[in-house]
Amino acid sequence: MALPRHLAELQAEIESYALGYGLDFFTTIYELIDYRQMCEIAAYEGFPVRYPHWRFGMEYDRMMKSQTYGLSKIYELVINTDPCYAYLLEGNSLVDQKLVMCHVYGHCDFFKHNRFFSHTDRRMIDGMANHATRVRRHMDRHGVDNVESFIDVCHSLDNLIDPWLPFRKPTPSRREPSVEIPINIGKITSERSYLDEYINPPEFIEEQRKRALKEREQRKRIPPQPERDLLGFLMLHAPLESWEADVLGIIREEAYYFLPQRQTKIMNEGWATYWHSKLMTTRALRDDELIDYAEAAAGVTAMAPNQLNPYKIGVELYRDIEDRWNKGKFGKQWDECDDQQARDEWDLGLNLGQSKIFEIRRLYNDVTFIDEFFTLEFCRRNEFFTFTENRRSGRTEIESREFKKIKDTMLQQLTNFGQPFIYVVEANYLNRGELLLAHRHEGVDLRLGYARDTLKNLERIWRRPVSLLTIIDEKPKRIRYDGSEIQISDEPEAWKLS
């Protein structure tokens, strides 16, 4: 639906404020939609069209319910494409719409400049629509149930991708031919067969054959070293029907598309929050809107005691960094100063704050952001703590206010966005064509029931037994599924990434 005039004017106004502060974004297109459409698009993760799957219906069900019961309300949705599409909720007050627009420009600028987004497909709206068409076609040919249950299997594996792959090499887009290339041993052909023995001496040929065989043997070790992109690996090596390979490829492509958003949650939301606050309070807000704005803005950065709000911690960190770089609170001198009074009064008047935060939003992701800028002083000022469950009372209690512990816990939660590290180790395990995966254990066990079911799904794709090396209750174990039953056996030692 086209934007009504008063909102279109508002857009122009706010866009000029955003540009005035140096934000740089793709053309941004707003759509005004009702809450049902909002839930629909939110269920489709921001896109108007996705492939048919019940999972989206389930999300929709959940969101509509929570909206109807007033448990939550989706204020804004923006997607990383060029042009950038953002959705406004019909019936929101004008000050809410202003706030959302200001927030959206923060996101759009972030999408365009943060380097973790540099490899994403900016025309993903078309991409998603194409995927939908392809999946529908497969459903027409191979049956809805067939394709749907295969998608279920793929979803079960869609977190097994390699976050660094987009920065390393082009992703394999197609399966290699499955016909084996014949060994070329450099035999010279001649029409005169009696010459054969002389121009192709048998010893030489034998030597060549051995060399070629050995090379092939090496190439046979699949993968050459442990690999995290399981989905890509399956596309290359699993015995898939062509439609299955296509569906798997679609799921994989979309997983990689959404990956940077999960890697930069705190930074992205923090940046958007920083800018809605800045744009609203310095430019867009009218006096009579102040109270409504304050209430909405407070809602965004509200904290629950046992959960970190990425909006809140993000915006506080940007503000802290801005302040430090304005006053020159960085570098050797600052680090070595332990006079509290001097630190409090420290101000070199550098005014580098703005340029520093713009640089950070370009180069960092959540892990590096927290690692570098989550300082002792920041931690104290914002009253962070770690909590843990008291076994005896069953209640959750503050455990510690020790800086190092807080930061470690936080980084651990963020690393690999909270997902376990799983590697493909060996495609011909035990020389029986079995697939071997390994879990790099970082202190937390896998959820066992889920791990079993995931293995079962994997076996469906691999069509041979699959195993996972992991650690359960501090003991190295191997979980194996052979198509009929799950076995868990002891391993002599824990798997390590060599």
Place this chain on the structure above:
Amino acid sequence: MISRIEKDHRRFREIVRGRIRENLRRYVSRGDMITRKGKETVSIPMPQIDIPRFIHGDNKGQGVGQGEGDPGDPVGEGEGEGGAGKAGEGEGDKSVEVEVTLDELAQIMGEELGLPRIEPRGSQNLETVKDRYVGLRTTGPESLRHFKATFKRALRRQIAMGTYDPNHPIIIPVREDRRYRSWKAEPKPQSNAVIIYMMDVSGSMGDEQKEIVRVESFWIDTWLRSQYKGIESRYIIHDATAREVEREVFFSTRESGGTMISSAYRKCVEIIEREFDPSNWNIYAFHFSDGDNWSVDDTAACIRLLRESLIPACNQFGYGQVESPYGSGQFIKDLRSAFGDQDLLVTSEIKTKDDIMDSIREFLKGGR
């Protein structure tokens, strides 16, 4: 046109129904549903609908938080992320709670048990005429005057005539402005089925037996209600004497005393004679007991009542017998030997909660 998300949503509902069907026995034997009625929803936890992935297990409730307090102070339960919840980050709750209405559940049960739709008995296309208010007309009694429509007509007329003054907004309807509600008479097929439930609440029926009876009659009731619109029900409880009670009382009462089954049957005959002419009504009677009747004479009286009055009047007479902790459960044997070949009398033994489903099937598979 049906939107894409609605298709996905419908698909999701289908899957939910499938899962419910697989676990129907468990849900059906849950006693807490019997306080509900047709449109009310029931939440059913559904753990398997989540997509399994390799994810971290329980990290012993550890994490980082923000706020005041000293080590050892309790941390309050949060209410989730701040106001601006964003889409597409649901890591999946531990289990999904799905809501279905009772009617839906009854229908799933019907499909699962392969229950036939019930054929109505012969000649009774009873109709009642009901008036429904559907529109407006220009004449009518003053008591049906539609104030808002009248006012709007008057306002429109005054604006058109130029006599409306926004600064002095007085609207005076005249005769032509008046609008009245009009009605239409609609024939409505009248309910023509009645279920009469009889339950033995004598002292020999233990709590578990009563629970079984309640759950079973609740589901029969729910199923039959989904088959007939506006079905009538009557409830009789008996020990040595019988009385008619309200539905709520039937499902909650606890009494004790001796057992005279004939008292209930007599009551039932009485109700049928008083209110439900068998030539116009589909009558279903169900009786649940532990089969521990007071005397042989009383059983003989029961059989006589059944043969002479009840079976000829009813579409079906169902007798369900629960396991008696004390007695012999002789009554069902007596019935079977007396009416062995009579298929309008259905007997069923319900030993445990798990038998409820099969017993319902026994009762309703005839589709009478």
